[in-house]
Amino acid sequence: MEKGDEGYGEWEELVAAALLGTDRRRGGGGGPTGSPEALLDAAAVHAVRRRAGLRPAAAHPRPAPAPRDPRPAPPQAAGRRLAQLLAGRSGAVNGGGRRGTAPDLTELLPQWLAAAARHGYRSPNALVPALLDAARARTDLRQQALALAGPRGLWLARMNPDWRFALRGGAGAGELPEVTDRVGVERLWQEGLFAERVALLGAVRAHEAAAAPRLLSTTWATERAEDRLMFLDSLRVGLSEGDEPFLEAALGDRSRNVRATAAELLSALPTSALAGRMAERALACVGPEGVTPPAECDAGMLRDGVVKRPPAGRGERAWWLGQLVEAAPLSCWRERFGGLGPAEIVALPVATGDGWTEELHAAWCRAAVRQRDALWSRALLGPASAPPAAGPGTASLAERAKLLETLPDAERAQWVAEFIRAHGLSEAFQLLGVCVVPWAGALGRAVVDALDTARDAGSYPWSFSGVMGLAERCLDPAEADRLEALTAAAQDLPDAAPGAAAYWAEAFQRLVATLRLRAAMLAELA
Amino acid sequence: MTDQGDRWTAEQVLDLAPDDASRKAGGRLGGAGPWLQIGGSASGSVWGLCKGSGSKPYRTVVDLTGPAYKCSCPSRKFPCKHALGLLLLWSAEGAGEPAEAPDWAAQWLADRAAKVARPAGGRAAPVDEEGARRRAERRAARIDAGVTELEQRLADLLRGGLAGQEQAGYAGWEETAARMVDAQAPGLAGRVRELGTIPSCGPGWPARMLEEAALLHLLDRAWWGVAGLPEGLAATVRSRVGLPASEEGEAVRDRWLVLAQYDTVSPDGRLTTRRIWLRGLEGGRPALVLDFGPPGRPPGLAMPVGLVLEAEMCFRPGSAGLRADLGERFAAAVPCGEVPAGVSTGAALEAYGAALREDPWLESWPVVLGPVVPIPGELGWQLADAEGTSALPVPLTGGGSRSRGGLWQLAALSGGGPVTVFGECGHRGFTPLTAWQPDSTEPVALA
Numbered sequence: 001m002e003k004g005d006e007g008y009g010e011w012e013e014l015v016a017a018a019l020l021g022t023d024r025r026r027g028g029g030g031g032p033t034g035s036p037e038a039l040l041d042a043a044a045v046h047a048v049r050r051r052a053g054l055r056p057a058a059a060h061p062r063p064a065p066a067p068r069d070p071r072p073a074p075p076q077a078a079g080r081r082l083a084q085l086l087a088g089r090s091g092a093v094n095g096g097g098r099r100g101t102a103p104d105l106t107e108l109l110p111q112w113l114a115a116a117a118r119h120g121y122r123s124p125n126a127l128v129p130a131l132l133d134a135a136r137a138r139t140d141l142r143q144q145a146l147a148l149a150g151p152r153g154l155w156l157a158r159m160n161p162d163w164r165f166a167l168r169g170g171a172g173a174g175e176l177p178e179v180t181d182r183v184g185v186e187r188l189w190q191e192g193l194f195a196e197r198v199a200l201l202g203a204v205r206a207h208e209a210a211a212a213p214r215l216l217s218t219t220w221a222t223e224r225a226e227d228r229l230m231f232l233d234s235l236r237v238g239l240s241e242g243d244e245p246f247l248e249a250a251l252g253d254r255s256r257n258v259r260a261t262a263a264e265l266l267s268a269l270p271t272s273a274l275a276g277r278m279a280e281r282a283l284a285c286v287g288p289e290g291v292t293p294p295a296e297c298d299a300g301m302l303r304d305g306v307v308k309r310p311p312a313g314r315g316e317r318a319w320w321l322g323q324l325v326e327a328a329p330l331s332c333w334r335e336r337f338g339g340l341g342p343a344e345i346v347a348l349p350v351a352t353g354d355g356w357t358e359e360l361h362a363a364w365c366r367a368a369v370r371q372r373d374a375l376w377s378r379a380l381l382g383p384a385s386a387p388p389a390a391g392p393g394t395a396s397l398a399e400r401a402k403l404l405e406t407l408p409d410a411e412r413a414q415w416v417a418e419f420i421r422a423h424g425l426s427e428a429f430q431l432l433g434v435c436v437v438p439w440a441g442a443l444g445r446a447v448v449d450a451l452d453t454a455r456d457a458g459s460y461p462w463s464f465s466g467v468m469g470l471a472e473r474c475l476d477p478a479e480a481d482r483l484e485a486l487t488a489a490a491q492d493l494p495d496a497a498p499g500a501a502a503y504w505a506e507a508f509q510r511l512v513a514t515l516r517l518r519a520a521m522l523a524e525l526a
Numbered sequence: 527m528t529d530q531g532d533r534w535t536a537e538q539v540l541d542l543a544p545d546d547a548s549r550k551a552g553g554r555l556g557g558a559g560p561w562l563q564i565g566g567s568a569s570g571s572v573w574g575l576c577k578g579s580g581s582k583p584y585r586t587v588v589d590l591t592g593p594a595y596k597c598s599c600p601s602r603k604f605p606c607k608h609a610l611g612l613l614l615l616w617s618a619e620g621a622g623e624p625a626e627a628p629d630w631a632a633q634w635l636a637d638r639a640a641k642v643a644r645p646a647g648g649r650a651a652p653v654d655e656e657g658a659r660r661r662a663e664r665r666a667a668r669i670d671a672g673v674t675e676l677e678q679r680l681a682d683l684l685r686g687g688l689a690g691q692e693q694a695g696y697a698g699w700e701e702t703a704a705r706m707v708d709a710q711a712p713g714l715a716g717r718v719r720e721l722g723t724i725p726s727c728g729p730g731w732p733a734r735m736l737e738e739a740a741l742l743h744l745l746d747r748a749w750w751g752v753a754g755l756p757e758g759l760a761a762t763v764r765s766r767v768g769l770p771a772s773e774e775g776e777a778v779r780d781r782w783l784v785l786a787q788y789d790t791v792s793p794d795g796r797l798t799t800r801r802i803w804l805r806g807l808e809g810g811r812p813a814l815v816l817d818f819g820p821p822g823r824p825p826g827l828a829m830p831v832g833l834v835l836e837a838e839m840c841f842r843p844g845s846a847g848l849r850a851d852l853g854e855r856f857a858a859a860v861p862c863g864e865v866p867a868g869v870s871t872g873a874a875l876e877a878y879g880a881a882l883r884e885d886p887w888l889e890s891w892p893v894v895l896g897p898v899v900p901i902p903g904e905l906g907w908q909l910a911d912a913e914g915t916s917a918l919p920v921p922l923t924g925g926g927s928r929s930r931g932g933l934w935q936l937a938a939l940s941g942g943g944p945v946t947v948f949g950e951c952g953h954r955g956f957t958p959l960t961a962w963q964p965d966s967t968e969p970v971a972l973a
Contacts, residue, residue, distance in 0.1 A: 052883075059916060155941065
C-alpha cells in the first residue's frame with residue numbers, strides 16, 4: 001500500500017496497533033482494533049484489498065538504448081555451441097590428472113572466438129553477460145570476448161560494477177572519434193584518460209602510421225615517464241623509417257627505460273642512423289681476423305642505449321659486445337666477411353673458434369629476431385635434424401622458437417616436422433607453439449607418428465599431455481579419420497607400463513573427439 | 527505420431543538434464559565422435575550405441591513422446607549423460623531416415639507403448655469408503671485442534687505486540703510449525719515458518735508480518751467455516767491448509783506451451799521443487815505442474831521451455847485453477863515457433879487481483895508481459911511498459927526472486943529496447959523467468 005492510497009492511514013494505524021500490542025492499547029478505548037482477533041480481521045481485509053488493488057509504479061529513467069551492432073548474430077547452432085563452451089568454462093576440470101575421452105571445452109573457447117571474429121559475427125545477446133564473466137575471469141580471453149560482445153557488451157558493462165574492467169583499455173574504442181576528425185582526436189588526446197589515449201594512439205597509428213609520432217610530439221614534454229614508455233612501446237606496431245626522427249630524439253630522454261626502448265626500436269630499423277653507428281662499432285670488434293670486444297663503454301654508446309653494467313656473473317666486455325652486435329644491422333656482415341652469406345659466416349672458425357663464440361651467436365640470434373631476418377634465422381637454426389646442442393646458433397628452445405617465427409609459415413612447419421622426426425616430442429612443445437594453426441599436413445603427421453611411437457615405447461600418455469593438448473587444439477580436423485585407427489584399445493605391450501595401452505586409447509579417443517568437435521564448431525560458424 | 531523434422535533445440539534438450547554435471551557430460555557426448563548405429567523411428571524414438579571407456583558400448587534409447595529414457599550404463603541419473611548426448615546429436619543432425627528399432631531398443635519401446643496405452647487410473651484395490659471417511663474425519667479433527675492452537679498463538683502475538691519479535695528469534699515459530707506438522711496441516715506449517723523469518727527481512731517488516739499473520743488468520747477462519755464456503759473456495763482452503771486434493775479435477779485438452787521451468791530447494795536442502803508453467807495455446811488457460819525430487823536427486827519431470835505438447839492437463843480443484851497434472855499426451859513435443867502475446871503492466875496486476883478472488887492466499891499469477899523495457903537499478907530493477915510511464919518492480923530478495931544473473935541476461939537481450947517477458951506477477955512485483963527478443967521466436971530461459 002502506498003502513501004496517499006485510499007485506506008493507507010487506516011493501515012498505518014493497524015500496523016502501529018500491532019507493533020504495540022492490543023494489551024497496551026486497551027486503555028486507549030475500543031475501536032475495531034480492541035481485540036487481537038478484531039485487529040487480525042481488519043488487517044486481513046486490508047491485506048487482500050491491497051493486493052487485489054495494486055497498481056503499477058512510476059517507471060524510473062530508462063537506460064539509453066545500446067548502440068546498434070551492425071554485425072550479424074552467428075547461426076543458431078554456433079550460438080548454442082558458444083553457450084556450451086561458456087558453460088564448460090567453470091569447473092571443466094573434473095579433478096585429478098586423468099581427463100577421460102571427452103574434449104576439453106575450455107580450451108576451445110579461444111578458437112571459437114577467433115573463428116567468429118574472422119566471420120565478423122557478434123555475440124548472441126543472451127550470451128553477452130556470460131562472455132563478460134568469462135572475460136573477467138580469463139585475461140587471455142579478454143580482448144576477443146569483448147570484441148565479440150561489442151557495443152552491447154560495453155553498454156551492459158557500464159551498468160554493472162563487476163564488468164567495469166571492460167571499460168578500461170582498448171575496448172573503449174567504441175567511443176573514439178573518427179581518426180580523420182582532427183579536432184575530436186586533438187581534444188581526446190589532450191583531455192582523455194590514459195586508456196582512451198592509448199586506444200586513440202593505436203587507432204591513429206593503424207590509420208596513418210606517421211600521424212602517431214606527430215600526435216605524440218604535441219604533448220611529449222609533459223607526459224609522465226611511465227606513460228612515455230607505454231606510448232613509445234605502442235610504436236612497435238607499424239614501425240617504419242618515418243619514425244626515426246622521433247625515436248632519435250627520444251634517445252635523449254630523461255628516463256633510462258625510454259632511452260633503451262627508443263634505441264631498441266631504432267636498431268630494428270636497419271637504415272637508421274643508430275643502426276649505422278652500431279654497425280660501425282660492431283664491425284670494429286668482429287671480423288674475419290677475430291673478435292675484439294670493446295674496451296670501454298663510451299658516452300656515445302650510452303646514448304645509443306647500451307647498458308653499461310652487466311648482470312651479475314657476466315664480464316662487462318662480453319656484455320657490451322653482445323649489445324653492439326645485437327643492435328647492428330645483419331646486412332653489414334656480408335661485406336665484412338668478404339661476401340659470405342649468413343650460413344657460411346656462422347660456420348666460420350673465427351666465429352666458432354675462441355671464447356667469444358657463444359656471445360657472438362647469441363647476439364646474432366637476438367638481432368635476427370629483432371630484425372625479422374629469415375636468412376640469418378635459417379642459418380642460425382641449422383638443419384632441423386642436427387642435435388640441438390651441435391647447432392650453430394643456440395640450443396635454447398625458447399630462442400629457437402623465436403627464430404622460427406621469422407620464417408615463412410610453411411618453412412617453419414617443415415622445420416619443426418623434421419625436428420620431431422629426428423628428436424621426438426620431448427623438446428618440441430615450445431617449437432610447436434609457434435606453428436600456424438591448423439598444423440600443416442607434414443607437421444601434423446610428424447606429431448601423430450611421434451605420439452604413436454611414444455605409445456609403442458610403453459610410456460604413459462600423460463608424459464606427453466602438453467603436446468597432446470596442443471594437438472587437440474592445433475591438428476587439422478581433417479586428420480580425425482586417419483587417427484581413428486589409433487583409438488582402438490590395444491593389449492599392453494610386454495614391457496609397457498601397466499594399463500598404458502588403455503590410457504593411450506583413451507587419449508587418442510579424446511584427440512579424435514576434439515578434432516571432430518572443432519570441425520563441427522567451425523562448420524557451424526561458416 | 528511424430529515427425530523428426532521438428533527437432534528440439536539443444537537448450538530444450540539440456541533443460542532435461544538432472545543437474546549441471548550431467549549437462550556438461552551430455553554436452554561432451556553430443557557430437558558424432560563416440561556414437562554408432564544412430565537411428566530413429568517414425569513413432570518418435572531415437573537410439574544409438576555410445577562408446578565409453580569399457581569394451582562394450584552403452585545402448586541408449588529415448589522415447590520422445592515421454593520423454594522417457596533407457597540406457598545400459600550404470601548411471602543413476604535420469605536422463606543419463608548418454609541419453610542427453612544422443613538427444614543433442616539428434617537435435618543437431620537428426621537421426622536419418624525413420625527406421626525399425628534394433629532388437630535391443632525395440633523390446634523396451636514396445637513395453638513402454640503397452641504401459642502408456644493402459645488406462646491411466648487403474649484403481650488398484652476396491653475402495654474402503656467407510657474406512658476412508660473415518661480417516662478423513664480423524665484428520666479433520668486433528669487439523670481443527672492445530673488451527674485452534676495456531677489462532678491462540680496469533681492472538682498472543684498481537685496481544686504482546688510485534689515489536690518484541692525482532693529479539694524473540696525464530697525458535698518459537700519453528701516449534702509452532704512443528705506442532706502444525708503434528709496436526710497434519712503441512713500448509714499451515716509452511717506459512718508459520720515463513721512468518722517466523724519476516725522480522726529478520728529488513729525495513730518494513732512489521733507491516734509485512736502483520737499482513738502475513740492476518741492472511742494466516744484468514745485461512746484459520748476459513749478452515750472453521752469451510753463447510754459453508756462455495757465449492758471452489760472450499761477446495762482452495764483445504765489445499766492451502768495442506769490436505770491432498772480429494773476429487774479428480776477437470777481434464778482440459780489443448781496444445782500446451784511450456785513457458786518456464788525452474789527448481790527451488792527447500793531451506794534444509796532436502797527437497798527440490800520443480801515448477802513448470804504452461805499455457806494452452808487454444809484456450810489460453812495457464813497451468814502449473816509441480817514435481818518433487820527426493821534428497822540428493824532432481825525431480826524426474828522435465829519440460830523444456832518453448833516446446834508445445836498436445837496433451838490433457840488435469841486441473842486440481844481450488845487454488846485459482848492453476849495446479850495441474852499432466853495427463854495423456856497425444857504427440858511428441860514440438861517447438862512452438864511464435865512469441866506469445868504480452869499484456870501491459872496494469873493488465874498484469876489486474877489479472878493477479880482477479881485471481882485473488884478465487885484464492886486470496888495466491889502469491890503470484892503467471893503473466894506474459896510485453897512489450898516492456900527492463901530498467902536496471904542499484905536499488906531495484908523494474909520492467910516498464912514500452913509506451914507510457916508504468917512499471918513493475920522486480921523482487922530481488924525473498925521468495926520467488928531470481929538470481930541477478932538472469933536479470934543481466936534480460937538486460938542484455940533488451941539492449942534498452944522492448945522485449946516480451948514471461949514471469950510471475952504478484953504483490954511483491956514481477957519475477958521474470960523467460961524472455962523473447964523482438965526479432966526472434968526463440969525463448970530464452972533466464973538463468
